[in-house]
Amino acid sequence: MTALAMTEPATHDETAQTILQWEQVREQLREEFGEAVFKSWLKALFVTEIIGGTVRLAAPTRFMRDWVVSHYADRIRVLWQGINPTITTIEVVVQLETSALAPIPSQKSDSQPIFGEAPPSREEPMSIDRDVIGAALDPRFTFDNFVVGKPNELAYAAALRVAESQKAQFNPLFLYGGVGLGKSHLMHAIAWHIKTYHPKRRVIYLSAEKFMYQFIRALRYKDTVAFKEQFRSVDVLMIDDVQFISGKETTQEEFFHTFNALVDQNHQIIISADKSPSDLEGMEERLKSRLGWGLVADIHPSTYELRLGILHAKADTLNIPIPKDVMEFLACKITSNIRELEGALNRIIAHATLVGREITLETTHEVLRDLLKSNDRRVTIEDIQKRVAEYYGIKISDMQSARRSQNVARPRQVAMYLAKTLTSRSLPEIGRKFGGRDHTTVLHAVRKVQEVKAQDREFSEDLDILRRTLEV
Numbered sequence: 001m002t003a004l005a006m007t008e009p010a011t012h013d014e015t016a017q018t019i020l021q022w023e024q025v026r027e028q029l030r031e032e033f034g035e036a037v038f039k040s041w042l043k044a045l046f047v048t049e050i051i052g053g054t055v056r057l058a059a060p061t062r063f064m065r066d067w068v069v070s071h072y073a074d075r076i077r078v079l080w081q082g083i084n085p086t087i088t089t090i091e092v093v094v095q096l097e098t099s100a101l102a103p104i105p106s107q108k109s110d111s112q113p114i115f116g117e118a119p120p121s122r123e124e125p126m127s128i129d130r131d132v133i134g135a136a137l138d139p140r141f142t143f144d145n146f147v148v149g150k151p152n153e154l155a156y157a158a159a160l161r162v163a164e165s166q167k168a169q170f171n172p173l174f175l176y177g178g179v180g181l182g183k184s185h186l187m188h189a190i191a192w193h194i195k196t197y198h199p200k201r202r203v204i205y206l207s208a209e210k211f212m213y214q215f216i217r218a219l220r221y222k223d224t225v226a227f228k229e230q231f232r233s234v235d236v237l238m239i240d241d242v243q244f245i246s247g248k249e250t251t252q253e254e255f256f257h258t259f260n261a262l263v264d265q266n267h268q269i270i271i272s273a274d275k276s277p278s279d280l281e282g283m284e285e286r287l288k289s290r291l292g293w294g295l296v297a298d299i300h301p302s303t304y305e306l307r308l309g310i311l312h313a314k315a316d317t318l319n320i321p322i323p324k325d326v327m328e329f330l331a332c333k334i335t336s337n338i339r340e341l342e343g344a345l346n347r348i349i350a351h352a353t354l355v356g357r358e359i360t361l362e363t364t365h366e367v368l369r370d371l372l373k374s375n376d377r378r379v380t381i382e383d384i385q386k387r388v389a390e391y392y393g394i395k396i397s398d399m400q401s402a403r404r405s406q407n408v409a410r411p412r413q414v415a416m417y418l419a420k421t422l423t424s425r426s427l428p429e430i431g432r433k434f435g436g437r438d439h440t441t442v443l444h445a446v447r448k449v450q451e452v453k454a455q456d457r458e459f460s461e462d463l464d465i466l467r468r469t470l471e472v
């Protein structure tokens with residue numbers, strides 16, 4: 001057994017071996033746990049580091065990390081030890097835009113690609129550690145997997161244009177929007193596209209944080225010439241979450257020079273941030289203004305339609321049938337961001353696969369109880385009654401009344417249906433708010449509305465409008 005110093009960085013050979021070992025472990029996991037579990041929980045993991053006997057894996061979300069740690073980490077360790085007995089620990093961290101180990105060039109597998117690749121024939125300068133320049137690309141973040149809707153159509157169109165063009169388009173392309181709305185997804189998609197269709201073009205994708213880290217490292221090792229050279233010689237430079245360098249003056253200065261050098265050569269730059277250039281605080285004025293020179297495209301918060309579309313796409317890829325009412329419920333309730341929406345879906349699927357139970361609205365409520373609480377939009381049954389009464393021109397008191405005429409009964413059923421789908425109240429609770437009706441009456445109303453909705457387009461549109469006005 002070789003005694004590796006704990007802190008010594010892995011050599012190229014060790015890196016290659018680790019990747020190969022991970023490939024084998026992955027395959028065994030896939031076989032053991034089956035395709036659905038593999039796709040939901042294990043496929044997105046990648047190796048970031050191996051130090052001594054510890055393998056560090058990264059998962060894209062905290063939830064996924066926790067799940068992997070509690071359900072699969074032990075098994076991963078055992079399997080890994082079967083291949084390499086020196087491995088003693090598996091660590092799982094949350095990382096999306098970080099450096100994965102580079103795949104071995106001759107490998108056929110498409111699993112963990114790395115970025116910042118030079119054309120195959122070119123030798124890398126010795127002083128540049130290629131593994132740490134760029135960041136790993138998430139294999140799921142492609143244009144094909146990106147669902148386009150009103151909130152992101154401009155950003156999508158701009159990203160696609162940049163990816164397809166051999167020349168710099170709007171320079172820079174500046175994408176901004178809130179957390180979890182798809183900025184990184186679009187940037188990875190650009191990178192994948194270029195990698196696939198224009199493999200000669202050199203692309204670097206990395207977070208602003210990592211840019212800073214690289215820069216500081218270069219300063220420390222007096223290696224700034226190589227640092228500058230490596231960034232300035234790329235065709236496309238993408239920096240994610242540029243707000244990170246707010247207030248970091250020296251890094252901004254360096255970034256500004258890199259930026260200018262690339263723009264002068266007409267090389268493409270793509271930047272993302274959580275705010276528009278002019279709203280970025282702690283950023284030098286000249287940099288702010290420079291960032292706004294090209295095309296600034298914002299991604300708006302998602303709409304119900306987009307969320308539903310994303311859920312459909314995701315369920316399709318996973319090839320797992322999810323009932324329509326469950327999808328609608330999720331699209332309604334998990335409005336914070338897409339990452340959380342995906343997390344919720346994964347959780348439901350995992351629960352169903354593990355427990356072997358069918359996915360229904362009831363199990364969904366159960367599995368997501370904690371999540372739903374924090375996402376509770378606080379739409380109350382009273383809000384619903386009021387809005388529905390206004391919409392159909394009836395009195396609010398009719399929501400509780402015993403009147404059975406159709407012009408009152410139908411809106412009342414609609415309100416009950418919306419109460420069931422938009423709040424986490426139980427059937428008896430809803431019944432009580434509607435003049436003390438029985439829970440079977442509520443259930444009947446929900447079924448009736450679903451039935452009419454499937455047949456009557458106008459009615460179905462009314463429902464959508466109501467839902468949307470209640471959502472904001």
Ligand code: ADP
Nearest residue numbers: 145146147179180181182183184185310338339
């Ligand atoms: P951001 O970088 O804006 O914080 P991400 O790009 O990391 O957000 O997106 C969060 C998650 O939501 C990712 O898993 C991404 O694939 C998914 N996502 C966001 N927007 C879309 C979309 N329009 N279609 C499909 N998936 C999306």
Ligand code: MG
Nearest residue numbers: 183184185240
């Ligand atoms: Mg991001």
